Every structure is written in structure tokens, then in C-alpha cells.
Amino acid sequence: MSKVSLTKISEILGMSKSTVSKALNNYADVSPGTRKKVQDLANELNYKPNIFAQNLRSQESKIIGLLMPEIVHYFFSTIISGVAETAEKYGYSVIVAQTKDDYKNEIKQLELLLDKNVDGILLSLADDTIHFNHVKDVINQGVPFVLFDRTSKLIDCNKVVIDDVKAAQMATQHLIDIGCKKIAIIRNQLKSQGTIDRHKGFKKALLENGMVYDKSIDFEGRDFSFSAGKIAGNKICESHKDVDGIFALTDLMAIGALEALKEHNVAVPDQVSVIGFSNWFLTQITTPHLSTVDQPGFEIGKAAFNLLYQEIQNKKNNVKEASKTIVIPTTVISRDSTK
Amino acid sequence: MSKVSLTKISEILGMSKSTVSKALNNYADVSPGTRKKVQDLANELNYKPNIFAQNLRSQESKIIGLLMPEIVHYFFSTIISGVAETAEKYGYSVIVAQTKDDYKNEIKQLELLLDKNVDGILLSLADDTIHFNHVKDVINQGVPFVLFDRTSKLIDCNKVVIDDVKAAQMATQHLIDIGCKKIAIIRNQLKSQGTIDRHKGFKKALLENGMVYDKSIDFEGRDFSFSAGKIAGNKICESHKDVDGIFALTDLMAIGALEALKEHNVAVPDQVSVIGFSNWFLTQITTPHLSTVDQPGFEIGKAAFNLLYQEIQNKKNNVKEASKTIVIPTTVISRDSTK
DNA sequence: ATTTCAACCGAAAACGGTTTCGTAAAATTT
DNA sequence: AAATTTTACGAAACCGTTTTCGGTTGAAAT
Numbered sequence: 001m002s003k004v005s006l007t008k009i010s011e012i013l014g015m016s017k018s019t020v021s022k023a024l025n026n027y028a029d030v031s032p033g034t035r036k037k038v039q040d041l042a043n044e045l046n047y048k049p050n051i052f053a054q055n056l057r058s059q060e061s062k063i064i065g066l067l068m069p070e071i072v073h074y075f076f077s078t079i080i081s082g083v084a085e086t087a088e089k090y091g092y093s094v095i096v097a098q099t100k101d102d103y104k105n106e107i108k109q110l111e112l113l114l115d116k117n118v119d120g121i122l123l124s125l126a127d128d129t130i131h132f133n134h135v136k137d138v139i140n141q142g143v144p145f146v147l148f149d150r151t152s153k154l155i156d157c158n159k160v161v162i163d164d165v166k167a168a169q170m171a172t173q174h175l176i177d178i179g180c181k182k183i184a185i186i187r188n189q190l191k192s193q194g195t196i197d198r199h200k201g202f203k204k205a206l207l208e209n210g211m212v213y214d215k216s217i218d219f220e221g222r223d224f225s226f227s228a229g230k231i232a233g234n235k236i237c238e239s240h241k242d243v244d245g246i247f248a249l250t251d252l253m254a255i256g257a258l259e260a261l262k263e264h265n266v267a268v269p270d271q272v273s274v275i276g277f278s279n280w281f282l283t284q285i286t287t288p289h290l291s292t293v294d295q296p297g298f299e300i301g302k303a304a305f306n307l308l309y310q311e312i313q314n315k316k317n318n319v320k321e322a323s324k325t326i327v328i329p330t331t332v333i334s335r336d337s338t339k
Numbered sequence: 340m341s342k343v344s345l346t347k348i349s350e351i352l353g354m355s356k357s358t359v360s361k362a363l364n365n366y367a368d369v370s371p372g373t374r375k376k377v378q379d380l381a382n383e384l385n386y387k388p389n390i391f392a393q394n395l396r397s398q399e400s401k402i403i404g405l406l407m408p409e410i411v412h413y414f415f416s417t418i419i420s421g422v423a424e425t426a427e428k429y430g431y432s433v434i435v436a437q438t439k440d441d442y443k444n445e446i447k448q449l450e451l452l453l454d455k456n457v458d459g460i461l462l463s464l465a466d467d468t469i470h471f472n473h474v475k476d477v478i479n480q481g482v483p484f485v486l487f488d489r490t491s492k493l494i495d496c497n498k499v500v501i502d503d504v505k506a507a508q509m510a511t512q513h514l515i516d517i518g519c520k521k522i523a524i525i526r527n528q529l530k531s532q533g534t535i536d537r538h539k540g541f542k543k544a545l546l547e548n549g550m551v552y553d554k555s556i557d558f559e560g561r562d563f564s565f566s567a568g569k570i571a572g573n574k575i576c577e578s579h580k581d582v583d584g585i586f587a588l589t590d591l592m593a594i595g596a597l598e599a600l601k602e603h604n605v606a607v608p609d610q611v612s613v614i615g616f617s618n619w620f621l622t623q624i625t626t627p628h629l630s631t632v633d634q635p636g637f638e639i640g641k642a643a644f645n646l647l648y649q650e651i652q653n654k655k656n657n658v659k660e661a662s663k664t665i666v667i668p669t670t671v672i673s674r675d676s677t678k
Numbered sequence: 679a680t681t682t683c684a685a686c687c688g689a690a691a692a693c694g695g696t697t698t699c700g701t702a703a704a705a706t707t708t
Numbered sequence: 709a710a711a712t713t714t715t716a717c718g719a720a721a722c723c724g725t726t727t728t729c730g731g732t733t734g735a736a737a738t
Contacts, residue, residue, distance in 0.1 A: 005694055016718045021696060029716060051456045052395040053694035056723045059391065063402070063434065063455065071420045072413070072620075080419075081410045084436060093455055095402065096435045097423060116402065116432055117390045226624050255624050262626055281411075282621040285565050285594050287601055344724055355688045360726060368686055392724035395693050 004045045013037060024049075055117075063093045064308060065113035068124040069101040069150070074280040075297045076124070079148070082301025083122060090309055092119070099126040107134045120144035120308045125152060127192060144311035148304040150192065158311060159325040160304040162295055164194050167330040168201025169208075171275050171293045172247050174332045176209050178339060180245030180273055184217035186232040186257055187249040188224050198249050198277065217243055221253065229256025236272075237264035244272055245338075251276035251283050251292055258286060258337065273338040288336035299328050343384045352376060363388075394456075402432045403647060404452035407463040408440040408489070413619040414636045415463070418487070421640025422461060429648055431458070438465040446473045459483035459647045461640075464491060466531060483650035487643040489531065497650060498664040499643045501634055503533050506669040507540025508547075510614050510632045511586050513671045515548050517678055519584030519612055523556035525571040525596055526588040527563050537588050537616065556582055560592065568595025575611075576603035583611055584677075590615035590622050590631055597625060597676065612677040627675030638667050 006024075010017040015034065023030045023038035024047075030038075041047075055061050066083050068076045084094045095118060099106040106126045113121055121143060123135070132155050139145050139157055148160040175183050183206070190196050203213050217240050221228025229248055236243050237260060248254035254276030261268055268274055268288055276283060276292040283290035303326050314321055345363075349356040354373065362369045362377035363386075369377075380386075394400050405422050407415045423433045434457060438445040445465045452460055460482060462474070471494050478484050478496055487499040514522050522545070529535050542552050556579050560567025568587055575582050576599060587593035593615030600607055607613055607627055615622060615631040622629035642665050653660055 003694095006696095007694070017695080018697080018719075019717055022717090025696080027697095031716060034716080048454070050395075050694050051454065052391065052398065052400070053723085054696085056389075056391040056395050056694080056725090057696055059723075061391070071423065072416045074411070074413075077411045077416045080435060081437065084410065088436075088451070093434045093436070093451065095432045096419060097427075097432070098420065112427070112432065115387070115390065252624070259624070259626055282624065285591070285598070285621065285625075287598055287626065342724095345726095346724070356725085357688055357690090357727080358686085360724095361687090364726080366727095370686060373686085389724050392693090393726085395695090395723085396725050396727090398693075 003050075004047050005050065006047075009038065009041055009045065009047060013041060060119050061117055062091055063095060063116070063118050064305070065095045065097065065116070065118040065121045067097050067099060067106070067109050067113065067121065069099050069126055071096065071098045074282070075149075075278055075295060078297030079124075079301040079304075082298035083305045084301075085298075086302045086305040092305075092309075101127045103129045103131075110134055110138060114138065114141075114143065118143075120146070120312050122146050122148060122304050122308060124148050125150040142315065144308050144315055146304050146308045146311065148300055150194065152193070156323050158307045158323050160300050160307060161325060161327055162300070162330050163327050164197030165201040165204065167277070167293045167295070168198035168247070168249075169205040170201075170330070170332050171277065172202050172205035173209070174291070174334065174338060175245040175247060175273055175275060176205065176211070178269075178273060181211075182214070182217070182240075182243050183211070183245035183247060184219065184232075184236055184240065184243045185247050185249070186219045186221065186229055186253045188221055188228070190220075195249060202247055216240070224250045224252060226252050226256040226259075229253030229258075230260045231256075233257030233260025234264070237261060237266055246272060246274045248274065248276050251278045251280045251290060254290055254292070254337075255282070255286055258288075258290065268337050269339045275332075275338055279333055283333075283335070286337075291335045291338040292333050294331050294333050296328055296330070303328060342389075343386050344389065345386075348377065348380055348384065348386060352380060399458050400456055401430055402434060402455070402457050403644070404434045404436065404455070404457040404460045406436045406438060406445070406448050406452065406460065408438055408465055410435065410437045413621070414488075414617055414634060417636030418463075418640035418643075421637035422644045423640075424637075425641045425644040429644075431644075431648075440466045442468045442470075449473055449477060453477065453480075453482065457482075459485070459651050461485050461487060461643050461647060463487050464489040481654065483647055483654055485643050485647045485650065487639055489533065491532070495662050497646045497662050499639050499646060500664060500666055501639070501669050502666050503536030504540040504543065506616070506632045506634070507537035507586070507588075508544040509540075509669070509671050510616065511541050511544035512548070513630070513673065513677060514584040514586060514612055514614060515544065515550070517608075517612060520550075521553070521556070521579075521582050522550075522584035522586060523558065523571075523575055523579065523582045524586050524588070525558045525560065525568055525592045527560055527567070529559075534588060541586055555579070563589045563591060565591050565595040565598075568592030568597075569599045570595075572596030572599025573603070576600060576605055585611060585613045587613065587615050590617045590619045590629060593629055593631070593676075594621070594625055597627075597629065607676050608678045614671075614677050618672055622672075622674070625676075630674045630677040631672050633670050633672050635667060635669070642667060 006017045006020050010020045020038050023035045087094050097109045103126055135155055146158045151159045185202050188195050206213050219232035246257055254274050276290050279292045279294040283292050345356045345359050349359045359377050362374045426433050436448045442465055485497045490498045524541050527534050545552050558571035585596055593613050615629050618631045618633040622631050
């Protein structure tokens with residue numbers, strides 16, 4: 001409990017704290033004898049340098065901030081995991097915070113992170129964020145900063161994303177490949193870039209395969225939820241019996257549709273194939289197990305930290321680099337809901 | 340970008356940094372005139388006190404560490420959320436780390452948190468942690484410390500838990516109340532305290548209702564997984580057709596059992612009722628929706644932080660308090676898998 | 679006119695390290 | 709033996725705050 005400091009050690013040994021510091025940090029200008037004396041005593045007293053003092057001197061905390069829409073969310077929790085594990089390798093710790101998809105809160109949480117003097121910030125934008133001054137301010141202050149997943153073209157900075165267009169296209173292509181002739185899409189309002197791009201990818205796949213995009217089986221839910229998926233599923237069962245494939249923009253919507261199909265005694269995948277998006281854990285335990293597109297959160301988190309780390313190094317070395325965007329590849333995972 | 344410090348402000352205004360500091364911190368011995376001058380300039384220059392210097396002075400970081408077995412885990416993610424939201428109210432941030440249920444890693448992560456000089460630590464023990472010296476060391480160092488969920492009687496400190504015995508008893512009682520006469524239990528090895536207690540609660544409910552505990556329908560899986568639950572479910576369908584109720588110690592096992600029942604065309608809940616444990620999100624979207632016991636992670640996290648905060652205050656004020664254990668109430672949630 | 683007492687401000691220590699620079703002693707070269 | 713270099717150490721500045729403790733004013737009280 002009795003905090004042992006550099007000064008204390010120097011007093012015990014009767015030398016200056018400069019020498020003690022140098023002995024512990026393996027400076028060349030300290031004799032082997034004194035070095036050993038210092039290190040032995042330091043070990044004996046279980047000396048740990050006071051990190052607050054080190055922070056003050058170096059002006060860095062070795063802590064980064066990770067801010068995202070939700071913590072209780074499979075995808076984002078895999079991102080936390082990826083960021084934390086990667087950060088640890090470089091001696092960094094991660095402060096985690098959530099915006100609850102609220103613009104005002106995003107501003108506040110960003111402020112809180114800056115107040116802690118984190119060495120850098122990783123952010124996934126809130127859904128209703130349409131002004132970006134708070135983000136640009138952070139960047140202009142010179143704080144290393146990386147956007148991931150929910151990004152914006154209006155912000156010039158390093159980013160980590162997936163190719164939603166391509167991913168959605170691949171998912172749709174998968175349905176086509178297994179023989180689906182009439183494919184419905186279940187989605188949210190075309191607000192966020194991700195939704196827009198997935199929708200685009202869906203239509204692209206249809207086009208490239210000479211199929212027509214039919215607006216009447218393009219279902220727009222009020223959100224990304226299970227119940228929104230179920231409502232759409234019900235409509236399909238009731239009014240569009242010729243649909244033999246469903247692409248839902250989220251796993252949750254897909255599972256909602258699955259339940260609707262079950263209740264209408266529509267066999268999956270025999271009568272209708274269903275594919276979701278994200279590869280949440282729960283897709284492995286539905287009946288039938290849900291085909292989906294893997295959106296690798298761990299990899300995204302890992303890449304985001306690595307980019308941020310680069311920025312931190314660049315800042316130290318006073319080098320400027322142009323912003324880049326890393327695209328993490330996605331893969332279609334075929335399970336029992338498509339065949 | 341040009342960092343504006345107290346000293347800089349004092350130089351511009353031609354006064355001492357003591358006065359500037361006092362003006363900003365509303366000390367009494369500074370005249371209204373100078374106070375205004377200082378505050379105006381501080382606002383104009385967008386002055387933010389350097390938190391590293393403050394940390395060094397106060398020897399506190401306003402950051403706590405949250406260490407738990409897994410991050411990608413519904414229950415634990417709700418705990419992160421509860422801790423983070425509560426901590427924010429008191430100006431604290433939360434560093435999140437995971438042990439991956441590994442004893443060695445637990446030691447390492449604990450060390451890393453201490454190295455960051457966090458003001459306190461919240462820990463949920465790894466499954467294979469059976470020696471507690473690393474934990475006791477932390478406590479003996481005087482670091483505010485609270486155990487939650489996975490705790491140990493061998494560690495004397497503040498704790499936040501649920502009453503597993505009672506919760507399991509209530510779950511079993513629910514099955515009994517709806518008319519189940521032969522209730523199987525699906526569980527893991529009786530290793531962790533949680534498992535032991537839930538098993539105890541199960542037997543207690545049977546006893547209190549004059550029912551016999553039948554060892555042949557007590558299924559021990561190799562872990563808490565979906566597949567372990569499914570294996571048990573299969574055995575029930577094949578060799579114990581008289582079973583009309585299943586209590587699984589985790590939701591995942593319950594859902595595995597559900598799948599097995601489905602594949603054997605056993606109707607849930609008409610022929611067999613199933614109840615799980617934890618109220619993971621996915622219980623709301625299975626078919627049928629799974630009855631379960633709510634294990635309120637958010638509340639647990641909230642209570643854990645509040646306890647830790649008390650400890651931090653007590654440490655500042657040099658008061659010692661006896662350790663206490665807070666028990667967060669659980670409730671049975673009846674859905675479609677029991678009736 | 680002297681004492682008393684607020685009111686206001688600043689010097690300096692403290693928090694605990696790191697790092698630059700100067701210098702004395704020892705070792706080496708002329 | 710003198711000049712030069714190397715080795716080993718310490719003084720002191722610095723990072724940016726907070727806070728104690730005096731001290732200097734001016735106004736009020738005697």
C-alpha cells in the first residue's frame with residue numbers, strides 16, 4: 001500500500017532519481033553495479049512506475065475510445081472483442097461507450113472521450129447523425145480517428161467497412177444459384193448508407209441475371225426488427241405465394257420472416273429459401289438454421305484498431321498520410337434455410 | 340491544436356497561474372473582475388484542463404476496469420451496458436477486457452488494469468479459476484474491487500449476485516404449476532457455484548412439491564452449448580417419453596433441446612414444456628418463444644458499479660466497511676414454451 | 679494616526695516520472 | 709606526464725495542475 005516511488009528508491013540507495021530512472025530504463029550511462037542495485041531494490045519493493053506521471057510527461061495514455069450505437073448487440077460486441085484483443089497486443093486499453101443511436105448522445109460521448117485524453121477514437125456513427133461537425137472537430141483537433149461500419153462519405157478520415165453492395169449481391173446471387181425465380185427483399189427505409197447499398201446490390205444481382213425487380217415484393221419495414229420481418233413474411237404468405245426466395249437485410253428480419261412462414265405452414269427451404277445478413281450468433285440455432293452473409297465484426301474491429309494505431313504512430317512522427325478505406329471481405333454462409 | 344495551458348493563460352493575462360486556476364475553480368479569494376477576465380479568455384481559447392496533470396495531482400483517473408469471461412455474450416454485454424451507463428453518471432469511464440474464461444489470462448488482464456491505475460475493478464471470475472491469490476492481491480493493495488455474477492465464497496469483498504437456488508426453484512415451480520409431472524433437468528458439470536446452486540434449486544422445488552428427483556432424467560452436458568442441449572433433448576425423446584417438462588440451466592441448452600423435440604415431432608408446449616435460464620435476447624425469437632428466468636444483467640452491472648463507487652468514496656474518506664453482497668432479484672418469464 | 683482585518687493575489691511546493699546537459703573521476707591516448 | 713576521451717552520475721528543467729501559505733493592499737475601526 002505504501003506507494004514506492006522513484007524518489008523513495010533514490011533516497012534509500014543514496015543516489016539521484018535521475019540515475020534510478022536511467023537504471024530502470026536501461027540507459028547506457030549507468031554502471032552495471034548500480035544498475036543491479038537499483039533493479040534489485042525495485043523488484044524487492046515491487047516498484048511500479050506511476051502511470052499518471054508517465055502520462056503527463058509523454059502526453060499519452062495508451063487508452064483509446066470505442067464509441068458505437070449499441071453495446072448489447074451481437075455485431076458490435078464482436079467488434080469490441082476484436083478491438084480489445086488487438087489493442088492489448090500494443091499495450092492499449094479500450095474505453096467502451098454507446099450512443100444509443102442518438103445524435104445528441106454521440107456528441108456528448110465523443111466529448112467525454114476527449115475529456116479523458118484518449119490517444120485515439122474509433123466511431124461507428126449513430127443512425128440519425130446527419131451533421132458531422134462534432135466529428136470533424138475531433139479530426140481537426142488532430143486526434144487519431146477511424147470510422148468503422150457506419151461511416152459517411154462526408155467525413156474525410158480512415159475507415160473500415162464492408163462492401164454492402166457486393167455482399168447483398170452475393171446473397172441474392174446465392175438465392176438465384178439455388179434456383180429461386182421470384183425473390184422478395186425485406187428491408188428498412190432507405191436511410192442509412194448500408195441499407196441503400198444492400199438494396200442496390202440486390203437489384204444489381206437481379207439485373208445481371210436477367211430477372212426483373214418487382215416493387216410489389218420489396219417490403220419496407222419500420223425498423224430492422226424481428227417483428228418487422230414477421231409482418232413482411234406474413235404479407236408474402238398472404239399475397240405473394242409465388243415468391244420462392246427472400247433476402248432480408250438483417251438476420252433479425254429474416255428470422256421474423258421465418259416465423260411467419262412457419263405459421264403459414266410454408267416449408268423452408270423447400271417452398272421458400274431465406275437468407276439474412278450479418279451472421280449473428282442466433283442464426284446458428286434457428287430452425288432451420290439460417291443462411292446469411294458473414295459480416296466479420298472481429299476482423300473489422302481488428303482492422304480499425306490497426307488503422308488507428310498507424311495514425312497514432314504517424315502523429316508521433318509528424319507524418320501525414322492520405323485517408324484510406326479498408327474493405328473487409330464478406331462471405332455467404334449457406335445453411336439449412338436455402339438449398 | 341496549440342495546446343492552451345493554465346500557464347499560457349496566466350502569461351497572456353499577466354498574472355500567476357495560481358490565480359488563473361483559482362478563478363476557474365471558483366475559489367473565493369479572487370475578485371469578480373479577474374475571475375471574469377480569466378473565464379472569458381479560457382472560453383475564447385477553448386481551454387481544457389490537462390487531465391494527465393489532474394490525474395497526477397489527484398492520483399485518480401476516473402476510469403474503472405471491467406473484466407469478465409466473455410465480451411461476445413448476451414448476458415455480459417448487458418452488464419457492460421449497465422456498468423457504462425451508471426459509471427457515466429458519476430463521470431467515470433469503463434475499460435472493458437475479457438478473460439476468455441482462462442485463469443492465466445485473468446491474472447494477466449488484472450495486471451494490465453492495475454498498470455493503468457484504474458480507480459477500481461469489477462470482475463466476474465473465469466470458469467477455471469480456483470486459486471484466488473491474484474484477486475486477493477488486488478484487494479490487499481487497497482484497490483476498490485467488486486465481484487459480480489461469478490463470485491467465490493473464498494474471497495472477502497463486495498459482491499453482486501443473483502440467488503441461483505431460488506431462481507432455479509422458481510423456474511421448476513413454474514413447470515410444476517402448469518401441471519408437469521415428470522421434469523428433466525439439462526445442465527453442465529456441477530463445477531461452478533452457479534450450476535451447483537441451480538441444480539440445488541431444482542431439487543428443492545421437486546422436494547417441496549412431493550415429487551421425486553429422478554437421476555435418470557438429470558442430463559449432464561459437456562458444456563453449456565446449444566449442441567449439449569440438443570443431445571440431451573434427443574435422449575429424452577428416445578428413452579424418456581414420459582418426461583413432460585424440461586428445465587435447462589441455460590437458454591442455449593433449452594433451445595438445443597427445443598430443436599431436438601422438434602425433430603422428433605414432439606409438440607412444445609403441448610407434450611413437453613421447456614424453460615431456460617437467463618432471458619437472452621434470442622429466447623424472444625425462437626419458435627415457440629422460450630420461457631426463461633430473467634437474469635437482469637443491466638441491473639447487476641448497475642449495482643456493481645454503485646458498490647464500487649461506494650468503495651471508492653470510502654477509500655477517499657478513509658472509512659472501512661464490512662463486505663456486503665447484493666442479491667438482484669430474478670423473475671420467471673412465461674412465454675410459449677410452457678403453458 | 680495607528681491598528682485590525684478583509685480582500686486579493688502570487689510564490690512555491692507537490693504529484694512522480696523523463697531527459698538534457700554539465701561535470702568530476704577514471705581510463706586511455708599522446 | 710600531459711592531453712584527451714570515456715564512463716558514471718547528478719542537478720535541474722519539464723509535463724500542467726492544485727493548494728497551502730504568506731504578503732500586500734486598501735478600507736474600516738479605534
